[in-house]
Amino acid sequence: MRRFLTRLATVAVASATLAAPAVPVTAAAAPGLSFHPLHYNINGYNWGGYAATGSNFTSVSASWTEANATCNSSNDLYAPWVGIDGYSSSTVEQTGVETDCSSGSPVHQAWYEMYPANPVYLSRSSYPVSAGDHITASVNYVSGSTYTLKLTDSTRGWTYSTNKSLSSRRASAEVIIESPTGAYPNFGTLNFTSATVNGSSLGSYGPVALDPSNGAYEARTSALGSSGTSFSETYLRE
Template sequence: MASFVAGAPTMAMGSSALPLITHAPRLKLSRPSHAIGNYGWSSSNWSGYAVTNGPYTQITGSWIVPTVTAGHGSTYSSAWIGIDGFNNSDLIQTGTEQDYTGGSAQYSAWWEILPAAETVINEPVAPGDQMDASIVNDGNGVWTITLKDVTEGWTFTTNQDYSGPGASAEWILEAPTIGGHVATLANYGETTFNPGTVNGGANPDFTTEDGGVMIQKNKQVSTPSVPDSDTDGFNVAYGPTAPSAPAS
């Protein structure tokens, strides 16, 4: 079942010019090749923060759409919030895509419930836009996904069936999966996730143990800051150097 505000979505695979994009569960590194400092985890496709004291029935998050720059070949990045996927194969999520393909930067919005690929939201997205998102369990297996572009002035809502356990909640900068393979992360510069809440507006109380770094080809390619002073937000930057935390 689905209801929509601000335009019906189309599947990313609906155009032959677009690759099949999936936002996969966290892919653990069997042999982490870099010290990850005080962070609690590392991954080949995720960086950011995740909390695992579920069950979680609600998550909210806000982020700034980052600006991508050219790399070697096609590169991809996604910013999103979601429930599940940290230690299981379920995942409900919504976010933005920031890719560099065909010689230019490409930006879009989407929602997804695995095992399906992303569903593109046909609304404008630009670097620097403020995004507000929420995913809420309405009961009886129905969840409401809402994504709002505050800068562009549109809101999208869909109601979907989801039966995952709600074991984790996360705020992630990801290298998505393209045609079954983890993409090379785009150089997205730096962005901010702030604030985030869980379960009716509760503070997620981030600690650095909840944070994780992304490692690709033995290089640390995405690194979050320590949590901000009120423990509900963080910055995340391309490369191995942790940025400063947001002011609050």
């Protein structure tokens, strides 16, 4: 991701799939940094969550409630996301919501990225996200080099879906939180639910558990629930 992005008020809007293209934001103009598919930052892990490894991954999806984060500093930035390829490849197909503290207050913005291309940020007026919103994200391999990336805010009543192409290995599938700056806002506890890979539970793939660290652990990843489809991320420090 743009290292990174992520999330999602109770407004009644007719539920519809909106296929109008989002406007790309260049790295220089982006509200955050880019989420690159690296599982280390300068000082340690910058990912928290689970990565399934293997081959021929075709889908990943998960849901969460956007956290009511508190900014510790203007450097704080993080995003929950789902993706294919990021852990085991030099490419990644991913989508989620970022929380950016560069203004001094948390700003949530939906995005997707087909790395190494720059991330695409969705218009906050057309695809608004607030703390407390219920988000569902998915990445599906279609065929050839084509993927469908889909993000739904069921609280706001919108869905964004797009088809994009990228030559990739499909060697991993991830459900992740990430801070590209290595500085997390205080998001409390974020719960991932309905986490599936290739239509089966995330846990059925024996995924690798990751705890983000920047000299010291910044968040803690829980064990997977009994169904293998849920886990939590708990904030520890910036």
